[in-house]
Amino acid sequence: MQCEVTVNGKTGVATEIWNRYTDLKDRSPELGKAVAVMRLDGDGWPTIIFDQPAHEKSIQGSQTIWDFVYFHECAHAQNPSITEIGANCAAYLEMGRRGLMNYHRSKQLETMHFNMMSILPIEYAGSGAQFWHQTLQCVRKTQQESLR
Numbered sequence: 001m002q003c004e005v006t007v008n009g010k011t012g013v014a015t016e017i018w019n020r021y022t023d024l025k026d027r028s029p030e031l032g033k034a035v036a037v038m039r040l041d042g043d044g045w046p047t048i049i050f051d052q053p054a055h056e057k058s059i060q061g062s063q064t065i066w067d068f069v070y071f072h073e074c075a076h077a078q079n080p081s082i083t084e085i086g087a088n089c090a091a092y093l094e095m096g097r098r099g100l101m102n103y104h105r106s107k108q109l110e111t112m113h114f115n116m117m118s119i120l121p122i123e124y125a126g127s128g129a130q131f132w133h134q135t136l137q138c139v140r141k142t143q144q145e146s147l148r
């Protein structure tokens, strides 16, 4: 997969940095509690940092969740001012366009969100359940608007 972006009229793919480590002290501090984050580099070009060991673990558990993480970060890369709910919404819709979304996968993602910390920062809607709820509201609203 590649994350295509356009920044100031220049089109290309977001830079991907795979943070490999065996010792936690070598884990990128940029990652914080996340398994992936998007940052703009010194030139303002979108760069996604991935937690490589977390990716390996996650891919054994669920390709769906990892795809969702990827498209969520890609949405940040494509639009650095997008909200967290907006990035989730964009990820969901992109997976739909690529034929990667169905009832089972949607339920897997729901479970992942419900298992998130019960208290999340307000930009994540305050809780995993609310985060997911607002994501689906955005998805339905966008899908309805596209049918008009």
Ligand SMILES: [Zn+2]
Residues within 6 Å of the ligand: 072, 073, 076, 084, 087
């Ligand atoms: Zn995000």
